[in-house]
Amino acid sequence: MLQKSIYSILYFILIFFISRSIYFENTKTDMTSPFSKILAHLFIAILFIIAGCSSSDNFSGFSYDPEGVTETTDKGINPQYKRTIGVESGGVWVSNEFAGARMSDFYKVSDSLYRIEISPENKKINNSPWYAFKVWGSDKDSVTLQLHYNHGEHRYIPKLSKDGKTWRRIDPSNFSADTTNGTATLSLDLTLDPLWVSAQELYLWDDYRRWTDSLAAKRFIKTDTVGYSHNRRPIIKMGISETNNDSKKGVLIIMGRQHPSEVTGALAAQIFINELASQSKLANQFRKNFDVWTYPLVNPDGVQQGHWRHNSAGVDLNRDWQAFNQPETRAIRNDLLSLNNDSLRTVYYGIDFHSTDENLFYPINRDISTFPEDFTYQWIDSLTKTFPNYPVKVEPFDTSSPIAKNWIYHTFGADAVTYEINDRANRDSIRIVTRKNAQIIMQQLLNEKEEQKMPAK
Numbered sequence: 001m002l003q004k005s006i007y008s009i010l011y012f013i014l015i016f017f018i019s020r021s022i023y024f025e026n027t028k029t030d031m032t033s034p035f036s037k038i039l040a041h042l043f044i045a046i047l048f049i050i051a052g053c054s055s056s057d058n059f060s061g062f063s064y065d066p067e068g069v070t071e072t073t074d075k076g077i078n079p080q081y082k083r084t085i086g087v088e089s090g091g092v093w094v095s096n097e098f099a100g101a102r103m104s105d106f107y108k109v110s111d112s113l114y115r116i117e118i119s120p121e122n123k124k125i126n127n128s129p130w131y132a133f134k135v136w137g138s139d140k141d142s143v144t145l146q147l148h149y150n151h152g153e154h155r156y157i158p159k160l161s162k163d164g165k166t167w168r169r170i171d172p173s174n175f176s177a178d179t180t181n182g183t184a185t186l187s188l189d190l191t192l193d194p195l196w197v198s199a200q201e202l203y204l205w206d207d208y209r210r211w212t213d214s215l216a217a218k219r220f221i222k223t224d225t226v227g228y229s230h231n232r233r234p235i236i237k238m239g240i241s242e243t244n245n246d247s248k249k250g251v252l253i254i255m256g257r258q259h260p261s262e263v264t265g266a267l268a269a270q271i272f273i274n275e276l277a278s279q280s281k282l283a284n285q286f287r288k289n290f291d292v293w294t295y296p297l298v299n300p301d302g303v304q305q306g307h308w309r310h311n312s313a314g315v316d317l318n319r320d321w322q323a324f325n326q327p328e329t330r331a332i333r334n335d336l337l338s339l340n341n342d343s344l345r346t347v348y349y350g351i352d353f354h355s356t357d358e359n360l361f362y363p364i365n366r367d368i369s370t371f372p373e374d375f376t377y378q379w380i381d382s383l384t385k386t387f388p389n390y391p392v393k394v395e396p397f398d399t400s401s402p403i404a405k406n407w408i409y410h411t412f413g414a415d416a417v418t419y420e421i422n423d424r425a426n427r428d429s430i431r432i433v434t435r436k437n438a439q440i441i442m443q444q445l446l447n448e449k450e451e452q453k454m455p456a457k
Ligand SMILES: [Zn+2]
Pocket: 259, 262, 354, 355
């Protein structure tokens, strides 16, 4: 810190004298007052410093991030009390007593309106207000529920389920969002059988385990525990490898679910990995040349606890890829670092799956040299040629932010992307587009390897 301050002062003095000479060589203004001269020097020096800071200062968060997001030491979370709350007079009950639930309070506002309070795990937090609860009633009358968010505004269209497994989007005629107050109102026909109401379909620890266990039945897939979360849940790695022991191979890194509420990204990651593990001709050829290192559930505590965004320490894990204060990010980093001493394996690409309110690629700026070069841009070209009507936005970034994609680039020199799937994407379209994406990536990686672009280690 002191060193930084000394550098800043020296820099200021230098800029002061440079700007002084530039200003007075380029102006004919007659500045007779010494005071106004000094003011002009100061003004120009400050301009230079602001310009210098924009490219060299520490990253402090994206536009949608809350203040202090890159401070990733433990922050603590507010407990969510697990309970069933009933309003006897109206005969309506709600419960958050299941994994992935989020419901902070419940009460009757008037004879016709009940309110559900939803609070985040901690604040400050960006607007990803996850909710999930069960509701049931003693008579068959329709009830009106208002979702009221603390520190957030309504974002996710409710999904309903009678068994917690199969889900449907609420009928639009039974739902409205109030953009002024940030609340949402649902009309539900209740019976004594609980109805699950959730921001997105529940996709939890058990679902991941069922999926990874079923894939691990294949001889080329191995699951492993690379570390533990704050609450001692395993951080699972699933490795796909059919390459020869002594031949050179590429590595593809895949991560998912750093942010618990981002279910469409989680669904896409699963479909993508399934395609890499399929019996298609392309997948078979791909697996002879590439190993895949996947970490599909980076934040298991957040998912199980129904968090909006953070882990059990109240930290945004995808801002911890420089400080590594959190056990989840450390576990994955330590596992991946073994690739640095592996003369047979070269990292080619990394994909970090997320969700937001549109389909969005965050590639690395094109003017930054990566290996392979322009890999994400080739992917986007192929995708938009295959599905010209599929809306895709592209927002390139520099590599200064402490996110997973940038760590992959800084550690391995490889290209990498943060890939966001629209929260509201039709689930069938996610399946179709993601399978195609996996095929595009496999073909591109094979082409790259074919072109003997592997750099000397
Ligand atoms: Zn995210």
